[in-house]
Amino acid sequence: MSINYLDRKTGQYHEEIVFGDKFLKWIYETNSGSFLLESLVKRKLFSYFYGKLQDLPSSSKKIKKFVNHQRIDMREAKQEKLESYRTFNEFFTRELKAGARPIQSDPGILISPADGKILAWEKIDKDRLLQVKGSTYSLENLLGNKELASVYDQGTCLIIRLCPSDYHRYHFPDSGIPSKPRRINGYYYSVNPLALKKVAKLYCANKRELTILKSDHFGEILIIEVGATCVGSIIQTYSPEQHVQKGSEKGYFKFGGSTIILLFRKNTVQIDPDLLSNSSEGIETKIMMGERIGCKI
Numbered sequence: 069m070s071i072n073y074l075d076r077k078t079g080q081y082h083e084e085i086v087f088g089d090k091f092l093k094w095i096y097e098t099n100s101g102s103f104l105l106e107s108l109v110k111r112k113l114f115s116y117f118y119g120k121l122q123d124l125p126s127s128s129k130k131i132k133k134f135v136n137h138q139r140i141d142m143r144e145a146k147q148e149k150l151e152s153y154r155t156f157n158e159f160f161t162r163e164l165k166a167g168a169r170p171i172q173s174d175p176g177i178l179i180s181p182a183d184g185k186i187l188a189w190e191k192i193d194k195d196r197l198l199q200v201k202g203s204t205y206s207l208e209n210l211l212g213n214k215e216l217a218s219v220y221d222q223g224t225c226l227i228i229r230l231c232p233s234d235y236h237r238y239h240f241p242d243s244g245i246p247s248k249p250r251r252i253n254g255y256y257y258s259v260n261p262l263a264l265k266k267v268a269k270l271y272c273a274n275k276r277e278l279t280i281l282k283s284d285h286f287g288e289i290l291i292i293e294v295g296a297t298c299v300g301s302i303i304q305t306y307s308p309e310q311h312v313q314k315g316s317e318k319g320y321f322k323f324g325g326s327t328i329i330l331l332f333r334k335n336t337v338q339i340d341p342d343l344l345s346n347s348s349e350g351i352e353t354k355i356m357m358g359e360r361i362g363c364k365i
Contacts, residue, residue: 071261073185073352076342082354084185085138087232092258096266109297110255112275115324118298119157122323127156138233144168161236161303161320169235169358171315175243175285178337178362179315182238182328184228185352186361188343191334194221199271200264201350209272210292210329212252220290224332224339226361229259229352230321237320238293238328239357240312244283246291248308252276258297259327271329277302279318285364290331291318298324315358337362 071084086092095101095109108114121127131150135142142148146163153159172179180186189198194207194217207217230236240246254275257267264270275295283289293302304319306312339362346353355361 073354074346075354076359077354084231085233086260087134087138092260092262096258096262105257110257112256115256115295115298119301119322119324122157122160123155125154128153128159131156131159134232140233144235157322160232160323163237164235169315169356171358172360173314175314176364177360178286178339178364179239179241180228180355180357180359180361181241181291181318181330182228182230182357183234184230184328184355186229186343186355187227187347187352188339188361189225189347190339190344191222192220192225194218197225199269200261203265203268205269205272207331209269210276211278211290216290219288220331220333222334224330224337226330226332226339228328228330228355230326230328231260232324235357236322236326237357238318239315240281240306240318241289241291241314241330242281242283242286243312243314244281244289245311246282246306246308246318247280249277249279249304252278254295256295256297259294271327275302277304279304281312287333287336290329292329292331293319293321294327294329295321296324296326302326335365338365 071086072081073084074081095105131153144164146165196204199205207220208214211217255273257263257270257274271294277293279291281289281291295302301322306318343353343361
């Protein structure tokens with residue numbers, strides 16, 4: 069199960085270090101694994117229970133092994149010493165030092181809200197959004213609202229996939245006024261590319277939270293956090309209906325891989341050409357929170 073991505077800074081291709089790769093391959097590629105997936109793993113109870121285990125003091129024992137396996141640079145963290153984290157989730161939701169993720173301050177520049185691998189599409193068809201080659205879903209199914217889906221028809225869609233090794237706090241891509249999040253209950257399938265190939269309309273099936281940001285420079289941006297297997301919680305830390313600054317924290321995911329989807333109305337943003345070109349070839353691009361990903365039209 070090889071997952072390759074392009075590092076935008078170096079221009080080099082890398083193979084992703086997949087946490088729990090053997091388990092993922094078994095659960096999504098075998099009959100016995102599929103049975104367990106559908107009967108237990110995709111359900112809330114499994115991820116809830118697993119998340120609670122990561123809040124136990126004993127969970128801190130696996131932090132060092134995880135850091136070494138995933139090659140995490142702890143020099144970026146506010147708390148560099150692993151011994152300072154009382155639980156695995158405390159480590160997983162770690163904050164970074166000031167300046168670890170420089171914010172592009174130009175108001176006409178759109179920034180990434182999170183670390184992760186990005187795919188980007190312009191002039192989207194609300195009835196046929198691409199999940200993977202040969203598999204599509206509709207905005208109405210994703211948003212649970214036909215009228216809202218129509219608003220973003222022919223607009224722009226960005227999907228940022230966070231793997232377990234990534235910094236798991238997410239931020240606002242522009243300044244503006246965010247709404248209260250709307251929660252849509254669902255399952256907890258993995259968002260790993262292997263699962264995306266196997267589970268039709270996965271984003272529409274998983275738990276997700278929707279926020280409309282009345283941004284100062286890019287119109288109304290719809291921000292969607294998608295839960296996944298072993299994501300114990302999606303935690304929102306912002307104050308709804310109060311003005312936020314570009315790059316300020318919106319929330320964080322507890323343990324697990326997860327996804328953020330951004331939707332923009334037609335003619336409100338121009339995504340950087342390299343991201344669009346890579347996406348057209350099915351190539352994910354590694355980006356960092358605060359990094360430029362587009363600009364105002």
